[in-house]
Amino acid sequence: MALLETRGLTAHYGDFQALFGVDLDLAEGETMAVIGANGAGKTTLMRSIAGVLAQSPDMVRFDGRAIGAMAPDDIMAAGIAMVPEGRKLFPSLSVEENLLMGCHRRKVAGPWSLETVYGLFPILKERRHQPGTALSGGQQQMVSIGRALMSNPRVLLCDEISLGLAPVVIKDIYAAFPQIRETGASIVVVEQDIGQAMKVADRVHCMMEGRVTLSGKPGELSREAIHDAYFGAAA
Amino acid sequence: MAGQTYTVSTRTAASQIAAVVALVLLVVAIALPAFASRSLIQDMFFILTMLTLAQFWNLLAGYGGLVSVGQQAFVGFGAYMLFGGAILWGVNPVAGLLLSGVFALILAIPTAFFAFRLQGAYFAIGTWVVAEVVRLSVAQWKAVGGGTGTSLPRDARDAMWGVEWIEAAFDTRSSAARDILAYWLALALAVATIGGIYWFLRTKRGLALAALRDNVDAARSVGVDSARMKWVVFLVAAFGTGIAGGLIFLQNGRISPDSAFSVIDWTAFVIFIVVIGGIGTIEGPIIGVLVFFALQTLLADFGAWYLMVLGGLGIAVMLFAPGGLWGLVSGRTGIQLFPIRRRLERRE
Amino acid sequence: MIWVDTVLQGVLLGGLYALFALGLSLVFGIMRLVNLAHGDLIVFAAYLILLLVTLLGLGPFMAAIVALPIMFALGWALQRVVLNRVLGTDILPPLLVTFGLSVVLQNALLEGFSADSRRIPAGWLETASLPIGPISLGVMPLLTFLSAIAVTLALQWVFYRTSLGRAFRATSDDPVTASLMGVKPASVFAKATGIAMIVVTIAALYLGTRANFDPTTGPARLIYAFEAVIIGGLGSLWGTLAGGIIIGVAQTVGAQINPEWQILAGHVAFLVVLLIRPRGLFPRAFD
Numbered sequence: 001m002a003l004l005e006t007r008g009l010t011a012h013y014g015d016f017q018a019l020f021g022v023d024l025d026l027a028e029g030e031t032m033a034v035i036g037a038n039g040a041g042k043t044t045l046m047r048s049i050a051g052v053l054a055q056s057p058d059m060v061r062f063d064g065r066a067i068g069a070m071a072p073d074d075i076m077a078a079g080i081a082m083v084p085e086g087r088k089l090f091p092s093l094s095v096e097e098n099l100l101m102g103c104h105r106r107k108v109a110g111p112w113s114l115e116t117v118y119g120l121f122p123i124l125k126e127r128r129h130q131p132g133t134a135l136s137g138g139q140q141q142m143v144s145i146g147r148a149l150m151s152n153p154r155v156l157l158c159d160e161i162s163l164g165l166a167p168v169v170i171k172d173i174y175a176a177f178p179q180i181r182e183t184g185a186s187i188v189v190v191e192q193d194i195g196q197a198m199k200v201a202d203r204v205h206c207m208m209e210g211r212v213t214l215s216g217k218p219g220e221l222s223r224e225a226i227h228d229a230y231f232g233a234a235a
Numbered sequence: 236m237a238g239q240t241y242t243v244s245t246r247t248a249a250s251q252i253a254a255v256v257a258l259v260l261l262v263v264a265i266a267l268p269a270f271a272s273r274s275l276i277q278d279m280f281f282i283l284t285m286l287t288l289a290q291f292w293n294l295l296a297g298y299g300g301l302v303s304v305g306q307q308a309f310v311g312f313g314a315y316m317l318f319g320g321a322i323l324w325g326v327n328p329v330a331g332l333l334l335s336g337v338f339a340l341i342l343a344i345p346t347a348f349f350a351f352r353l354q355g356a357y358f359a360i361g362t363w364v365v366a367e368v369v370r371l372s373v374a375q376w377k378a379v380g381g382g383t384g385t386s387l388p389r390d391a392r393d394a395m396w397g398v399e400w401i402e403a404a405f406d407t408r409s410s411a412a413r414d415i416l417a418y419w420l421a422l423a424l425a426v427a428t429i430g431g432i433y434w435f436l437r438t439k440r441g442l443a444l445a446a447l448r449d450n451v452d453a454a455r456s457v458g459v460d461s462a463r464m465k466w467v468v469f470l471v472a473a474f475g476t477g478i479a480g481g482l483i484f485l486q487n488g489r490i491s492p493d494s495a496f497s498v499i500d501w502t503a504f505v506i507f508i509v510v511i512g513g514i515g516t517i518e519g520p521i522i523g524v525l526v527f528f529a530l531q532t533l534l535a536d537f538g539a540w541y542l543m544v545l546g547g548l549g550i551a552v553m554l555f556a557p558g559g560l561w562g563l564v565s566g567r568t569g570i571q572l573f574p575i576r577r578r579l580e581r582r583e
Numbered sequence: 584m585i586w587v588d589t590v591l592q593g594v595l596l597g598g599l600y601a602l603f604a605l606g607l608s609l610v611f612g613i614m615r616l617v618n619l620a621h622g623d624l625i626v627f628a629a630y631l632i633l634l635l636v637t638l639l640g641l642g643p644f645m646a647a648i649v650a651l652p653i654m655f656a657l658g659w660a661l662q663r664v665v666l667n668r669v670l671g672t673d674i675l676p677p678l679l680v681t682f683g684l685s686v687v688l689q690n691a692l693l694e695g696f697s698a699d700s701r702r703i704p705a706g707w708l709e710t711a712s713l714p715i716g717p718i719s720l721g722v723m724p725l726l727t728f729l730s731a732i733a734v735t736l737a738l739q740w741v742f743y744r745t746s747l748g749r750a751f752r753a754t755s756d757d758p759v760t761a762s763l764m765g766v767k768p769a770s771v772f773a774k775a776t777g778i779a780m781i782v783v784t785i786a787a788l789y790l791g792t793r794a795n796f797d798p799t800t801g802p803a804r805l806i807y808a809f810e811a812v813i814i815g816g817l818g819s820l821w822g823t824l825a826g827g828i829i830i831g832v833a834q835t836v837g838a839q840i841n842p843e844w845q846i847l848a849g850h851v852a853f854l855v856v857l858l859i860r861p862r863g864l865f866p867r868a869f870d
Contacts, residue, residue, distance in 0.1 A: 051762075052759060052763070071767070072759075072762040072763050073762045073763075073764075073765045073766055073767045076763060076765040077765050081763075082763045084763060088760040090752065090753040090756040090757060090760070090761075091756055092756050093749065093753060093756070097749050097752075100746070100749060101750075101761070101764045101766075102764060104749070104750055104764050104766055105764070105765025106765055151765070296675065300675075302674065302675055302679075304619070304678075349854055349858070352857055352861040353813070355615075355674040356615075356617035356674050356678055357617060357809070357813065357817075359619070360617065360809040361813075361857075363802075363806060364806055364809070364810065364850055364854070365854075367806060367846075367850055368847065368850045368851070368854070371846055371847040371850070372847065375843065375847075498802065499686070503686055506679065506682060507683070538694070539690035539691070539693040539694040540690070540694065542686055542687075542689075542690040543686075543687050543690045543691055545686070546683040546684070546687035546690070547683070547687055549679065549683040549686075550665070550679075550683040550684065550687070553669065553676050553680050554665070554668055554676075554680065
């Protein structure tokens with residue numbers, strides 16, 4: 001049975017429909033990439049899973065429970081942690097305090113603690129007393145990922161973590177993924193940057209205009225197929 | 236398409252009926268002193284002045300987004316300038332109403348200068364502080380009675396324009412004649428206020444104001460100058476509130492700092508009128524003042540309970556029907572008596 | 584010498600104003616809510632303490648300790664049931680609801696306790712004073728001032744040394760992201776208002792023992808509190824303490840020149856600060 005699944009997930013912003021029945025399955029320990037252009041509905045998908053956007057209960061199921069209508073704090077307590085788009089560090093908190101916010105409510109024993117997060121991103125330990133916003137973009141992204149890991153989540157949602165970062169920095173950040181996977185967490189990576197996503201993912205789903213247009217293993221998908229699914233066949 | 240022409244109109248069937256009814260009501264209201272009792276005239280005076288204050292507060296808060304809790308500064312200062320003018324310079328109190336407006340306007344300039352430095356909710360208390368400063372300063376003004384206040388001098392009362400004529404025409408004593416004069420002035424002020432605000436909201440600037448209320452950033456991006464609009468609205472509201480204040484105390488005949496700068500009488504009541512009636516509409520304050528007057532009449536004997544009910548009603552409306560009573564009516568029926576929205580109509 | 588005494592008395596009076604203001608500052612700092620009923624809640628707490636003193640025969644300090652959990656619960660419930668519903672980008676609903684609450688509270692107190700002014704009896708403490716050289720300082724004003732410092736330190740500790748304080752600051756920064764971290768903003772806000780009511784109770788103890796109060800005393804306390812918060816800089820706790828002291832000193836100095844100028848001088852000091860430092864003395868770096 002899938003750990004996390006969406007069934008016929010739809011989402012609306014007023015009159016505008018952003019998702020048209022998305023069905024996805026994430027197995028325990030699996031890493032899934034969701035790629036697509038700007039406006040394809042990727043962030044809406046993430047926000048619906050994390051509970052920021054409330055949907056019908058059955059549209060999202062986690063570990064057998066219908067969580068589609070649950071509040072975001074309860075979903076986080078159940079074990080789904082989010083690295084939000086734009087990093088969203090708390091400006092009045094230091095780096096370490098930002099990390100500690102990750103385990104504010106969900107305090108479960110597991111592989112991740114301040115110590116192991118600092119082990120994963122050593123630079124953060126040096127700068128742990130500085131305000132989170134004093135860091136470079138890449139370092140802020142590390143704080144954001146570390147913050148989500150602090151809750152020892154069963155599912156880690158990463159929304160556009162490469163957005164606005166230099167390629168070399170993106171490479172650094174993705175270098176941490178094998179270690180995160182080793183701890184057994186399931187991961188959903190949402191990206192516009194196809195290359196990185198394909199490298200870390202077991203499976204890839206391509207989205208366009210609120211629908212999943214292509215799914216498969218990274219090695220089995222041709223560039224043309226992805227191109228069509230990403231931009232539309234007519235493009 | 237080519238054969239059809241379009242016209243822009245704000246008119247609705249309801250608004251045309253309302254205009255006719257309003258005209259009839261206005262004629263009745265002007266003639267009212269001929270057949271109404273003195274106490275009814277006094278009640279009507281109260282309703283009309285509260286309505287005027289409510290319309291100006293609604294312009295500020297409902298349209299301008301400026302939630303002031305310090306409008307009593309303009310009521311009190313306007314009223315005191317009328318008294319000061321009559322006592323010190325022998326200005327006829329009816330002409331003194333202009334002083335009330337002008338001096339309230341002048342007071343509004345430094346008030347805005349200070350209060351606009353405060354954002355959002357702090358603006359509200361900032362205006363209150365200014366009102367307190369004005370109250371405490373006026374209490375030091377010995378010529379108008381300092382902290383205990385004063386009465387309008389007898390010769391100033393007797394010299395009021397029109398009183399003699401009313402005495403003769405209606406065959407009444409001079410005190411009743413003064414009430415009638417005050418009532419007519421209040422009627423004129425209320426009609427001018429509603430008409431003026433309605434006219435203003437339908438002009439290009441008025442539309443800009445509505446745009447600002449709905450979305451500051453979007454309005455700014457199409458060239459609406461929000462800072463300037465706020466100044467205009469604040470000054471206009473101060474001017475009108477000052478005249479209303481002058482008129483209220485002209486009718487009252489007595490003034491003191493505590494009564495003239497009362498936050499309960501000139502701001503709390505006014506806010507409840509607007510909120511209960513429906514904020515951000517011209518109809519709202521009209522409904523609100525009628526509800527307010529009915530409650531006051533019904534609960535007059537219950538003292539503090541009356542204000543508790545009023546406050547509780549205000550809270551309940553804000554929580555469960557933020558559009559107020561008029562919002563409920565207009566939301567269900569779509570009726571607009573003072574339509575501001577422009578609609579495109581096709582003419583065949 | 585008389586001026587040294589005047590300024591010292593002003594500083595101590597400032598402690599009382601800081602106590603009025605700290606609760607307001609706390610709530611504003613966390614949820615950007617300005618509670619127009621703040622002054623009336625202080626007066627309400629003063630009546631509660633008075634009631635406990637007269638009915639149960641408790642001393643004023645014991646009565647205040649008993650009142651603390653009651654006021655915390657009241658603040659918590661007020662936030663949960665009423666104020667959380669009106670928080671948002673529109674500033675109008677919270678302002679109007681708390682304004683309505685202010686009118687309701689004042690009149691409920693009027694109905695329950697009449698318009699007579701009251702005082703919480705504090706026995707020998709009322710008149711006790713400490714001679715320091717040629718100057719004599721009242722024990723109650725001194726206790727008030729020390730309490731203001733203690734409350735500021737305690738709030739500072741909660742804010743910067745506890746996990747609740749971290750949640751306060753995170754929620755204040757960004758409630759949506761805070762909820763992704765497992766924070767329930769509605770519950771954090773309720774706790775914050777509960778804590779603000781604890782500060783309100785401490786303020787009420789000193790308000791009620793030092794001077795007479797009646798049901799209409801609240802709004803003026805709200806204004807002093809507000810001035811202290813603005814002078815100090817929004818959201819800065821030490822700034823609020825400093826703001827209270829500035830208002831207090833301005834008032835005693837004003838009163839020394841002309842007794843009728845006491846209140847006016849405090850307001851004028853506020854306007855002057857607003858003129859030269861619109862964001863207060865210790866503004867937050869980011870907002």
